[in-house]
Amino acid sequence: MKIPKSLHRFFWDVDVKKLGPQNKPYFIINRLLDKGNVEAVKWVRRNYSENQIKETFKNTRDFNPKVGRFWALFLQIPTEEVICLQPSYLKMRRQHWPY
DSSP states (O other), X not given: OOOOGGGGGGGTTSOGGGOOTTTSHHHHHHHHHHHOOHHHHHHHHHHSOHHHHHHHHHHOSOXXXXXXXXXXXXXXXXXXXXXXXXXHHHHHHHSSOOO
């Protein structure tokens, strides 16, 4: 399984040819669900199990909070179980430069 050329634009910061869907599933799922389009979402849902998608979503901080709320509703995951929606993380994101 390879990432389709039409989805390469969502991986602007990495060499897509070295990015295998089996060796970096959490990165790929996160990137495509957070920054992708309808085609990207369909590809993720065809190529990864619902459990793998849910685990990625629940355990990854890199989701935009608005996107996170959408996926929490769509995947029927309580927001308390989603790292990117936790109050401490949301507070940190609001800071301009947290360091």
